[in-house]
Amino acid sequence: IFIGVALAFAWPAVRRLGPRTLGRLGWAGVAVFLAFYLRPEIDEAILYSVGFTTVALSAALMVSACLAGTGPARLLAARPLPALGRCSYSLYIWHSFVFTAVARYGADWPRATQGAVALVAVTAVTAASWSLVERPLNDLVRRRREVRPTAGPALHP
DSSP states (O other), X not given: OHHHHHHHHHHHHHGGGOHHHHHXXXXXXXXXXXXXXXXXXXXXXXXXXXXXXXXXHHHHHXXXXXXXXXXXXXHHTSTHHHHHHHTHHHHHHHHHHHHHHHHHHTTTSOHHHHHHHHHHHXXXXXXXXXXXXIHHHHHHHHHHHHOOOOOOOOOOO
């Protein structure tokens, strides 16, 4: 969260780097993100010392490029990703439970099988949570905002 807030405050200065530089930095962010994501085993000491911060910084580079409309912006706007963004809160809520359950109950499965099962399961749980809970609640809030009470007669002294 801190890195996102820092980017928001620094954005006026960051955008002066220009689209070309921001595009390159965005692609560098994609490369770093993929390097961490695709690595089969990462030592927890590395993750908790510099890993999570490095991934957050790479995300900030990608966001900067997208805000400037350059670099990986078109790739990150591909059809499935905005849909993923709409249900990202449900994904955030459920991913840890699903991945923990798969790691626990599928401990003797090959790592690729664990990953595939976890991905399918988290997709199903996220879709169900989005469809059955989050979207209906969002619709309810939206409808309540649209129906505003009319003002009563003005009282004059």
